[in-house]
Amino acid sequence: MATELHETIYVAKQERHKNLFLNYKNLNNFPVELLKDEGLQFLERLYMKRNSLTTLPDNLAQKLPNLIELYLHSNNIVIIPEAIGNLARLQSLDLSNNALQLLCPEIGRLRSLRHLRLSNNRLKCLPAELGDLQDLETLDLSMNQLKSLPERLHRCLFLQNLTVDHNLLTHVPRQLCWLHRLNQLSMAANRLNFLPLDLGRSRELQFVFVDNNADLKGLPSYLYNKVIGCSGCGVSPQAPHADLNDALGKVLSEALVGLPAEVKVVGSETDGVVPLEELALRTLHRLHHHRPTDLNLLPPIGLPRSLLDLLQFPLGHCHRCSQAMFTIIYPKLFPLRETALAGVHRRTTVSFVAYCCSSHCLRTFDLQG
Numbered sequence: 001m002a003t004e005l006h007e008t009i010y011v012a013k014q015e016r017h018k019n020l021f022l023n024y025k026n027l028n029n030f031p032v033e034l035l036k037d038e039g040l041q042f043l044e045r046l047y048m049k050r051n052s053l054t055t056l057p058d059n060l061a062q063k064l065p066n067l068i069e070l071y072l073h074s075n076n077i078v079i080i081p082e083a084i085g086n087l088a089r090l091q092s093l094d095l096s097n098n099a100l101q102l103l104c105p106e107i108g109r110l111r112s113l114r115h116l117r118l119s120n121n122r123l124k125c126l127p128a129e130l131g132d133l134q135d136l137e138t139l140d141l142s143m144n145q146l147k148s149l150p151e152r153l154h155r156c157l158f159l160q161n162l163t164v165d166h167n168l169l170t171h172v173p174r175q176l177c178w179l180h181r182l183n184q185l186s187m188a189a190n191r192l193n194f195l196p197l198d199l200g201r202s203r204e205l206q207f208v209f210v211d212n213n214a215d216l217k218g219l220p221s222y223l224y225n226k227v228i229g230c231s232g233c234g235v236s237p238q239a240p241h242a243d244l245n246d247a248l249g250k251v252l253s254e255a256l257v258g259l260p261a262e263v264k265v266v267g268s269e270t271d272g273v274v275p276l277e278e279l280a281l282r283t284l285h286r287l288h289h290h291r292p293t294d295l296n297l298l299p300p301i302g303l304p305r306s307l308l309d310l311l312q313f314p315l316g317h318c319h320r321c322s323q324a325m326f327t328i329i330y331p332k333l334f335p336l337r338e339t340a341l342a343g344v345h346r347r348t349t350v351s352f353v354a355y356c357c358s359s360h361c362l363r364t365f366d367l368q369g
């Protein structure tokens with residue numbers, strides 16, 4: 001095997017190969033032939049899946065400066081060196097099915113990266129620098145132990161496909177709704193109990209999977225007419241919904257629709273008056289977006305950090321009139337069993353929830369409209 005490996009690398013150097021296949025070679029270490037001398041500076045794709053590598057060499061970028069794709073699926077990689085950030089041309093990195101517990105912040109220096117696959121590792125958190133990967137189109141984080149996603153992820157404006165199945169997520173950042181190219185979002189088998197109010201507002205988002213999130217009782221009504229997977233949602237193993245009669249089921253599902261922590265006041269149809277704080281934020285937001293120069297005319301505004309963040313990324317937008325909302329919402333439930341999707345998802349008790357800005361919008365909102 002060693003001779004065969006030696007020969008493969010020798011030929012690749014001699015013939016200036018762009019692709020090198022070293023899958024299934026029982027490698028415990030990066031072959032020294034890859035890293036000594038020059039000769040592989042033309043290499044663009046390196047395939048090393050299903051070996052037993054535990055780490056990557058520091059001088060990888062120095063020796064393989066033109067690497068565009070690196071496949072390391074199914075090894076035992078525990079750590080990747082900071083020098084990974086030097087692979088300036090790397091567009092595709094597959095580290096699925098390894099033993100990664102940490103991802104170094106230098107990953108954010110891979111500015112050409114378009115596809116990053118990290119599924120089936122032991123990641124408990126991610127560096128905020130992932131948000132610096134501005135060309136990223138595919139991010140697969142499924143089968144890890146993530147409890148949250150980096151909020152800066154919304155800076156990956158080219159992201160089209162985000163997969164976070166089989167983690168421990170209780171929520172996803174509402175800023176994800178700002179990813180206007182996101183086409184597929186898969187969050188199956190987590191611990192989600194609510195989804196961002198604006199999820200599905202973007203026309204580009206067409207596929208949303210939230211299957212097997214037992215605590216999830218409500219889907220934003222923007223998701224109506226999108227392809228959604230939601231079987232196994234709203235299904236508590238302790239209280240199978242099949243035993244509940246309709247009236248009781250309705251009361252339960254209404255009581256259990258989760259809401260983001262930021263919502264301080266939940267309006268109801270009888271709450272005709274929108275609180276002053278909310279009105280102030282809506283006014284500031286309108287100024288900020290439509291006439292930002294007018295803000296300079298106002299005395300300096302000392303808002304707490306949490307409200308400044310909200311001003312930049314509202315809690316959501318009214319599902320009826322698209323007005324930005326910050327601290328108060330009026331929810332309206334449409335149980336799935338009353339919609340066309342009921343037959344598709346027999347095991348679920350989730351509802352569609354329209355989040356409205358006022359009692360007027362609440363009254364006039366209809367799913368079909």
Ligand SMILES: [Zn+2]
Binds near residue numbers: 319358361
């Ligand atoms: Zn409204």
